[in-house]
Amino acid sequence: MFVLIWGRRSKSIFVKFSASFLLVGLIPLLALSFFSVKTFSGYVERYTTSNLQQMVLYMSYNLNTAFNQYNETSKLMYTGRYEGFIESYTQNQATNVNEREQINTIPIDSFLKTLLFSDPYITGVQFVRQSDGKIYSQEKENRSLSGEPVPIPAWLAKMEENPSKVEIFPTHIDNYFFQSQRQVFTIGRSLIDTSGRVAKEPKVVGTLFLDIDTALFQQFFRELNLGEKDELYLLDGEGRIYFSNQKETSGIIAQPDKQNNEMIILSEDIPFLQGKLIAKIHRGSLFEQLLSARTTVYIAILICAFVMIIMGVWFSRRLAAPIRELIKQMTVVESGKLDIQVSVNTNDEMGRLAHGFNRMVERLQVYIDEAYVAQIKQKQTELNALKSQIRPHYLYNTLEVIRMNAVDKEAGEVADMILALSNQLKYVIDYGEDRVSLGSELEHLQNYFYIISVRFENRYELHLDIAADIQMDWPILKLSLQPIVENAVQHGLRLKGKGKVGITVERRGNVLAVTVYDDGIGMSREELARITQSLNDAEAPSKNVGLKNVHERIRSSFGEAYGLSVSSREHIGTSITLLFPISE
Missing domain, CATH: 1.10.287 (Helix Hairpins)
Structure with missing residues (x-):
């Protein structure tokens, strides 16, 4: 399509x-x-x-x-x-340090304090005397050395490789000062006695260590405005990480950069360290x-x-x-x-075309009227005359004449049957809406059952049980109960010989439930399953045309939630419940 x-x-x-x-x-x-x-x-x-x-x-x-x-x-x-x-001062450094505990005529502690307060980022100063390993220390908040081990032996061992060269040690925590957890890097320089002859091996008098707060780096790095995914590394000539914004990377050998399209890698040399400053900027964040x-x-x-x-x-x-x-x-x-007209909304070519079409249809209509209308009206008149001969009131009047004749002959039962039949025909032939009141449907059912009971010599009884909260003007489907009662008599009671048909009407929330039951022969489980399947499957063939017809009519009129359901037990009887919506 x-x-x-x-x-x-x-x-x-x-x-x-x-x-x-x-x-x-x-x-x-x-x-x-x-x-x-x-x-x-x-x-x-x-x-x-x-x-x-x-x-x-x-x-x-x-x-x-x-x-x-x-x-x-x-x-x-x-x-x-x-x-x-x-x-x-002409005295050599060894004498100053070892005997006078001075550096440049200044007591060692005073010299260290001078260095400490010469720069805001120097947080601690230590001097280790070579002769006896004595440690002189000054800290900006007057903290003393704690019990934590000071990594001085490792630092000294590193500086012994080249005593005349300054060493920079990667970022670490200065927890060797009491209650201190600052991130610092350390600069170390050996004090060599230069007062005597120049020797092949320099005479080291002591070693000075300056702890520098990494906030020094932060003031520079802040200008880059790094994000959470950005990385920054300060490397020495051997590729060791002196400082990084990544946790627990200080002192680690940096790995070679791999090709990564997600990062922009920028690098600049640091001559003092013979190293590099590497910035890895996340492309997506940037x-x-x-x-x-x-x-x-x-x-x-x-x-x-x-x-x-x-x-x-x-x-x-x-x-x-x-x-x-x-x-x-x-x-x-x-x-x-031919009784159509195309609307003309414009005066352009399309409007003229529509106007011409309307003129053509009008002229065609006039031609057809002149040739055929008279003949069609004649046929219609004949058909109406034929219909008038079989009007329903003619049938009702005839039945009434027969009933009065039976009354005149004192045949009361025959007269009552004719009256019940007349009421039935009037109810069935009446061309009205498909929905009727509950009271009208029950009245029609009583007329029908009266004829049934007379026909079968009063062997069958009809019992009505209507709840007190039921209103008789509630609408239900027309001719929905009579086929069910007819099935109960034909398939349930006739094979038994006699019995009763009961009808209960009750309210279940917003649903009107009408149950038709009998005490007939019932049906087997297989037969009940077949009927239930035929009711649920619209395409399935069924011998019980009346039940399926009523079920489909209810669902078509009121919705899929309504209809009828069947329950039965063999030799006990059958019960059929019809559900309708309540319309106050």
Whole structure:
């Protein structure tokens, strides 16, 4: 069916015109829009990446400057030996440190305190005397060394490899100070006695360690505005991680970067460390707003395309609708119906075509009237005369005459039967609605059962049990109870010889339940299953035409939730319940 309709529509000139209109409008719009969005997105990505590279370069320069500054701070132990300083004290460093506990004529603790407060990011200073391993320490909050082991032996072992070189130790926690959990990195420099001859192995008097708060890095890294998925690493020449925004990575050897389209990797050298500053920026987070803007543009393009399609379809339908309506009315005229008119709403070509069609139909109607109407009216008159001869009241009057004759002959039972039959015929032949009141249906049932009881010599009884809350004007389906009672007599009581038929009427919520039961022979389980299946399956054939007919009529009139159900036990009897909706 769909293929047939589409094939018919595809031949329409309006469909072809609309398709051409849409193609001419949509293809340039979509091509230009996608090209513009792609060009703009590429420019924004390149510009953003270039800015990030400049920021990383600036950050690496600041970090290298900071490391040089702390390197110079550690050289204050060598006043007069480096950077053009003039020697202020002629005694050698070994004597100062080992005997006087001084550095440059200043007590060691005072010297350490001077270094501590020379920079806001220096959190702790320690000096380890080489001769006896004594540790001098100063901390910005006057905390003393705690019981936690100080990693000085490991640091000293590392510095013994090149005593004249400054060492920078990766980020760690300074928990060796009492109740301190700061993230710091440590700068170590050996104090070498330079007062004597230059020896092959330098004479180390002591070692100075400066703990620098990693907040120093944070002030630089904050400028990058890193997200949760971004990664930042500060590496030395051996690839060890000095600092990172990732947890528990300090001191670990960084793995080589793998190809990853999700990350933008930016790198700059740190000359002081002979290492690198590496920033891994998550592409999705960085360009999230760009992706959102691009998605918005795509949605706008799709909306515009959708609007164009709607306008094209509307334009096509607006042009094609009058012609389709005219074709439809022509089909009606072909079937013989001439009392139609096509509405004329415009004065254009379509309006003139519709006006000409109306004129044609009117003239055709006049011609048919002149040739055939007289003959049709004559036939109709003859048919009406024939119908009037068999009007129902003629039958009622005849039965009434017979009943009165029986009364005159003192045949009361015959008269009552004729009256019951007359009432039945009037109830059945009456052309009214398909729904009647409960009281009318029960009255008709009593007339029917009276004839049945006389016919079978009063061997069968009818009992009515109506609940007190039942209203007799509630509507039910006309002639729905009589077929059920007839089945009860024919298939239940006649084979038994005598018995009774009972009818109970009760209310179940918003449902009116009418139960027709008998004390006849009942039916087997197989027969009951067959009847139930035939009632539930509209296509299944059934011998019980009356039951199925009533069931289908109820469901057709009131809905699938209503109808009748059958229950029976062999040698005991059968019960049929009919359900109707209550309409107050």
